[in-house]
Amino acid sequence: MEYRDWEILKVLYSQKNISKAARLLFITQPALTNRIKNLQEELGVKIITRESRGVHFTPQGEYLVHCADGIIAQFNNIKEHIRNMNNDAGNEITGTLKLGVSKFFANYELPHILKVFKDQYPHVEFKVITGWSKDVTQYIHNKDVHIGFIRGDYSGRGLKKHLLFEESISIMSKGAIDIADLPNLPRIDYSGDYLLNTLIDNWWAENYTQPPLISIEVDQVDTCKEMVINGLGYGIMSNRMLKDIEELEKYDLTDQNEKPLKRRTWMYYHKESMEGNVVKTFVNFIETLELGKHIEK
Template sequence: MDYRDWEILKVLYHQKNLTKTARLLFLTQPALTNRLKHMQEELGVKIITRESRGVHFTPQGEYLVHCAEEALAHYQRVKETVKNMSNNESNEVAGTLKLGVSNFFANYELPYILKLFKQQYPHVEFKVVTGWSRDVTQLIHNKDVHISFVRGDYGWRGLSKHQIFEETICIASKDKIDMTDLPRLPRIDYRGDYLLKSVIDHWWAENYAEAPFISIEVDQVDTCKEMVINGLGYGILSSRVVTGIEDLYKINLLDLEGTPILRRTWMYYHKESLEWNVVKAFVHFIENFDWKENG
């Protein structure tokens, strides 16, 4: 079996349809069928069965799909390593940079950053994986990405990090509110990162003896923001989320000493990855980026 066979198995497993798979791989359906037949004969096992609802993989086929994903991922890593070795020799900044990015950073900050970096290094391509900060931290820890951008103070030993910016956490409301009335006012709550939630819950417990009145629950911070803008209740949000919205009443959360509670955004990377020109160039670019001017 070769690279093309592994690719066929992976695509067919996700499509469960021979016609769609052939089209995606730019093969004729008879050519695809013959390739699958050859694989089964070579291995001496039945890989798939054809049913009315599409293709079904046998247990042996399921195992081969798992092997295919590992083989293709390994091949991609080999290609990137060899290409970056070549780049190191020529000092050319090129190749694919894999980034793990928190959802908010991906939506609000990353596109402009990549635009500027691409203008400076046009031969660099990007592969971006987004998610909650906790999951993105795991990606860099496992070396599934070269660099990650994480909101919140997650810590992993052995990783290099650089603080991107810090922001306050604030109560935002369409109308002016009295903080003593907060437990009785409608709150728009959203499913945020668990570290941010723990910070907010700790602040609430220090200041109020009763639970908040959650009137609406949503799963995205942008939805929460829009509901706050439309006067449906108050929200507790990172200040960067509501930057530039002037007609909102905002109060920063303070600790018991009266100091604003801050949320930091970090860039994480492995020090040894700086041996690759593309990673080194991007880390240097971010470290020298003016967040106040471009924020």
């Protein structure tokens, strides 16, 4: 067995799904399936069985997964120690960082962050996995990534975290509207993050007895914004979407005490990950950035 095989088993066990595991491993589904087949032939045992609900591990497969954590940890410690020896000798920071990033953060913040960081540390490489914040939270908990960038206050038990910025949640429309009449106005709705949807739904329930009048449903917040810009209805989204848009009216959501509703974006990582120079350097770099200064208008 090769080192990669142990990593494959660990990720596949955590996901119980071939397609999701392949995505996390940055390989194709056929390549992953073929590797498992070859591994079973090499060991002479059945490791997994594929069922309608996903992948099931045999007792032999369970045992291999149990061994994988220790083998991977030992290999990574050796690799990191060697790199740290080079770094301590005055060489450039080198290595590969695995980042789990919410879709919104990946589109609007991450490219600039990586550009500035790569200018300072050109020998650091990145593998980036995007998804909903709840999925990214699971990636970091499972140690499938070194660092996670997550929107919303998801559970970070056992993790170190750093607040990057806060955003207001706002109603946006092409022209002025009467907030009291909101249930009768056409709304553009989109598939948002679970916690954001809950925040908006709770605010609505506290202020109206009628359900919203959903005139158009879309799957992306960017599409919703464009629909609003074209006067097809109002939308409810984070203030970040309003950056550099002057032609729209904005109404911030507030709680019962008239305090603005906020959505936070966090950086999560494991404390022990800071023993590696690459992770430590990147975390320290992020903590010095002022990501939130351009968010609020």
